[in-house]
Amino acid sequence: MVDGKPLVLVIDGQGGGVGRALTALLRQRLPQVYLRAVGSNAQATAAMLRAGAHDGATGENAVVVNAPLAAFIVGPMGVAVPNSLLGEITPAMAAAVGASPAQKILIPSDRCHLTLALDRPQSLQASLERCVALMEEALEGRSCR
Numbered sequence: 001m002v003d004g005k006p007l008v009l010v011i012d013g014q015g016g017g018v019g020r021a022l023t024a025l026l027r028q029r030l031p032q033v034y035l036r037a038v039g040s041n042a043q044a045t046a047a048m049l050r051a052g053a054h055d056g057a058t059g060e061n062a063v064v065v066n067a068p069l070a071a072f073i074v075g076p077m078g079v080a081v082p083n084s085l086l087g088e089i090t091p092a093m094a095a096a097v098g099a100s101p102a103q104k105i106l107i108p109s110d111r112c113h114l115t116l117a118l119d120r121p122q123s124l125q126a127s128l129e130r131c132v133a134l135m136e137e138a139l140e141g142r143s144c145r
Helices: 017-029 042-050 060-069 091-099 124-139
Strands: 007-012 034-039 055-058 072-076 103-107
Touching: 007 017, 007 042, 007 060, 017 034, 017 042, 017 072, 017 124, 034 042, 034 060, 042 055, 055 060, 060 091, 072 124, 103 124
Parallel strands: 007 034, 007 072, 034 055, 072 103
Antiparallel strands: none
């Protein structure tokens, strides 16, 4: 909790495009949460801050320190995979995300060398909308697991 609001950690890397889009959508639809942007690089953090994150930090230590504090961790699925996002996600970052007690809602991406066994692919926008819907359910006390 930050300022009485559940802490949502938005993690992204590279250009921060997924994190930026997710931050903007969360800021619009869930004003009752506190958005903390954590980028694996400064460009990603800056993109999420411009999209409306309340605050932000950059790098491995920022993920390691903030992951245990979060109620939710959101971002591309690569944030939970060591060496993904072209090597920007370190093993320590992925371990911190995985070990966090936060509810993790990750956006599918074909750029992480991971494929989800889904019956049909969906657009990035549909994945972002689903992420926000799952957070709304959880905040209303309905489990999203």
